[in-house]
Amino acid sequence: MQQQHLLVGVDVGCRKHHVAIGGPGGITEQFEITHDARGFAYFFGRVSEQARRQRLPVVVGMEGTNGYARPLDQLVKDKGYTLLNVNNLKLARFKEIFASPTKTDSIDAQQIVTLMMMAPFMEQVKESLQPVLTVSEIEQQLKRLSRRRRQLVQEKVNVQNRMQVDLQSVCPGFLDIIHKVDALYVLRFLSFRSDLRQLARLRPATIRSIPGIGVTKAAMLARWQSSAVFGSEIAWVGPMIVKDAKRLLQLKGAIDSLEAQLEALVKQSLLARILDSIPGFGTISAAEVSGEIGT
Known part of the structure; x- marks a missing residue:
């Protein structure tokens, strides 16, 4: 997945979300967005620019779609990007195994990207990422x-x-x-x-x-x-x-x-x-x- 897709990790918060973008060379960009129209526009602008530059389809991973992720998760689907729901318990276990020296929201967004990068090589990691399908109204x-x-x-x-x-x-x-x-x-x-x-x-x-x-x-x-x-x-x-x-x-x-x-x-x-x-x-x-x- 990491060689063929632009990977976007979103650490969801109640008012702000932290974002990390990863390509074939690793993490390329990190930023924070507000949970409003301006923040969403900024998010899609940065992601689409990276996708255009690297000519890669986009995969977005979020811990806990729905809830505070609304309506960003639906906007991601409407944009045509692949959306993955990151299992929060398995992500917590992953962070324990691959612990970072500090605990910040930006680090959590990076670890979501890292988790997606490892998915093709580890069966257990694949189970942590569930595609969010388009469902009927x-x-x-x-x-x-x-x-x-x-x-x-x-x-x-x-x-x-x-x-x-x-x-x-x-x-x-x-x-x-x-x-x-x-x-x-x-x-x-x-x-x-x-x-x-x-x-x-x-x-x-x-x-x-x-x-x-x-x-x-x-x-x-x-x-x-x-x-x-x-x-x-x-x-x-x-x-x-x-x-x-x-x-x-x-x-x-x-x-x-x-x-x-x-x-x-x-x-x-x-x-x-x-x-x-x-x-x-x-x-x-x-x-x-x-x-x-x-x-």
């Missing part, structure tokens, strides 16, 4: 939306666990009656008043006016009202519970919206449809797996 959407959904689901779990602990401490007995704290009617009930103590005095007709609460659920809440007791911290913990209930309602709505989008995208992806046809997989699991595999 559907797979990209599946990946981003499914990851977003997982983040919101995790946030929902965290908020729900926190709210349950708070309810147990200032509204003892409430959880024993309603059982499922993330049920829509429960969240709407808890967020119906800014002061939880007012909920114990709501009239039956008022409770039944809350969406999702019919005669049966209203009777359950009436049982809690008849024996409602509040802890000494209710004055300041109560508003926290109300805010958490409102946040859970928002999260449930956002998650439902994402799941609807994912279900529609699954129908447009051959890989996702195949996975969805496997017993026990499910549409959301098919969307998540196909998004990761497809990209």
Whole structure:
């Protein structure tokens, strides 16, 4: 690879990226770019000039494409360059074996180029460099939306666990009656008043006016009202519970919206449809797996 390609190593940072360019004679150029349009233009200007001068096709290696590498990694693909994703764990091992006297971002960019130079001669090194293929927009959407959904689901779990602990401490007995704290009617009930103590005095007709609460659920809440007791911290913990209930309602709505989008995208992806046809997989699991595999 080192004799037939211009090798570009990019050490990705959150605001700046360090770049090293290597040709048949070794490292020829090093520089730093900002993560903005001006920095990207400078990057492609320097790389294209070297490629023109040496008459070599370009291969770009990045540690951790996606993430902070966006949108530079996609711009590299759009430019027609070959893009390699450098395995971060194997690169770390490589840097341990071929340690440099100093540790700087520019040295890391050089070591990415060195790793690419050694790839034709070492099978293990080849495994550290994975080509980033061009994928369809559907797979990209599946990946981003499914990851977003997982983040919101995790946030929902965290908020729900926190709210349950708070309810147990200032509204003892409430959880024993309603059982499922993330049920829509429960969240709407808890967020119906800014002061939880007012909920114990709501009239039956008022409770039944809350969406999702019919005669049966209203009777359950009436049982809690008849024996409602509040802890000494209710004055300041109560508003926290109300805010958490409102946040859970928002999260449930956002998650439902994402799941609807994912279900529609699954129908447009051959890989996702195949996975969805496997017993026990499910549409959301098919969307998540196909998004990761497809990209």
